[in-house]
Amino acid sequence: MVDHLANTEINSQRIAAVESCFGASGQPLALPGRVLLGEGVLTKECRKKAKPRIFFLFNDILVYGSIVLSKRKYRSQHIIPLEEVTLEPLPGTPQAKNRWMIKTAKKSFVVSAASTTERQEWISHIEECVRRQLLATGRQPTTEHAAPWIPDKATDICMRCTQTRFSALTRRHHCRKCGFVVCAECSKERFLLPRLSPKPLRVCSLCYHELAAQKRREEAKERYRDSPGQPTHLGGAVCGASSGDDDDSDEDREGSGDGDWPSQVEFYASDVSWSAFHS
Ligand SMILES: [Zn+2]
Numbered sequence: 443m444v445d446h447l448a449n450t451e452i453n454s455q456r457i458a459a460v461e462s463c464f465g466a467s468g469q470p471l472a473l474p475g476r477v478l479l480g481e482g483v484l485t486k487e488c489r490k491k492a493k494p495r496i497f498f499l500f501n502d503i504l505v506y507g508s509i510v511l512s513k514r515k516y517r518s519q520h521i522i523p524l525e526e527v528t529l530e531p532l533p534g535t536p537q538a539k540n541r542w543m544i545k546t547a548k549k550s551f552v553v554s555a556a557s558t559t560e561r562q563e564w565i566s567h568i569e570e571c572v573r574r575q576l577l578a579t580g581r582q583p584t585t586e587h588a589a590p591w592i593p594d595k596a597t598d599i600c601m602r603c604t605q606t607r608f609s610a611l612t613r614r615h616h617c618r619k620c621g622f623v624v625c626a627e628c629s630k631e632r633f634l635l636p637r638l639s640p641k642p643l644r645v646c647s648l649c650y651h652e653l654a655a656q657k658r659r660e661e662a663k664e665r666y667r668d669s670p671g672q673p674t675h676l677g678g679a680v681c682g683a684s685s686g687d688d689d690d691s692d693e694d695r696e697g698s699g700d701g702d703w704p705s706q707v708e709f710y711a712s713d714v715s716w717s718a719f720h721s
Pocket residue numbers: 600601602603604605606624625626627628
């Protein structure tokens with residue numbers, strides 16, 4: 443299904459249409475050999491609540507964004523290289539059925555489809571693309587994944603000290619290492635997590651101690667390698683305060699787009715027409 447679409451006019455038109463929906467807020471998406479395989483609305487479990495997001499599956503990337511005007515205007519574009527993706531089916535909850543997790547080294551999140559069939563289609567198409575990408579690039583599947591953020595509403599108290607109660611004044615924070623919802627006091631530390639960001643990020647007290655201990659062990663090992671026989675000194679500052687980059691990426695700054703979008707999915711198997719996109 444990929445090969446017959448590559449370098450076709452219809453494929454170029456589809457990609458151009460996606461680019462135009464994102465407008466200046468998006469990246470150029472057309473590349474030689476890149477094929478748009480399908481699109482549809484999935485519900486993404488965000489920090490505050492579940493929200494509809496438009497997803498586009500290409501043969502090498504997964505693109506998603508928030509919906510300003512269905513099939514006309516999208517924004518907050520995110521591009522995920524498929525070779526980094528691992529999927530994990532999840533059990534349904536009272537609020538959401540047909541869920542699964544999209545895991546990457548930088549970010550992991552939960553989405554759900556409108557039906558079991560749609561879910562199965564998304565999962566099998568994405569997995570097929572991942573498999574082909576890995577084959578093509580010779581890379582190994584990513585084994586270290588970012589922890590998904592636990593949604594705000596999952597807890598009213600800090601998940602570390604279990605004392606602090608959240609309110610309008612006492613805000614929730616997320617540990618970038620474990621994804622737990624924690625209070626300010628339990629997430630004072632910052633630590634460099636190179637897979638996630640070049641800047642030190644907010645971590646909870648438990649993760650901080652684990653990360654710091656791990657770093658000390660690695661440093662001690664290195665010193666021993668450099669000068670075996672010398673006693674090793676533990677310690678050393680780990681990381682200072684960050685520049686305060688505590689944004690939640692696409693999770694906040696939502697304007698409209700919270701409406702009840704009809705979920706629909708379309709995969710461009712050979713006989714499916716594209717016309718639905720423009721209707
Ligand atoms: Zn706390």
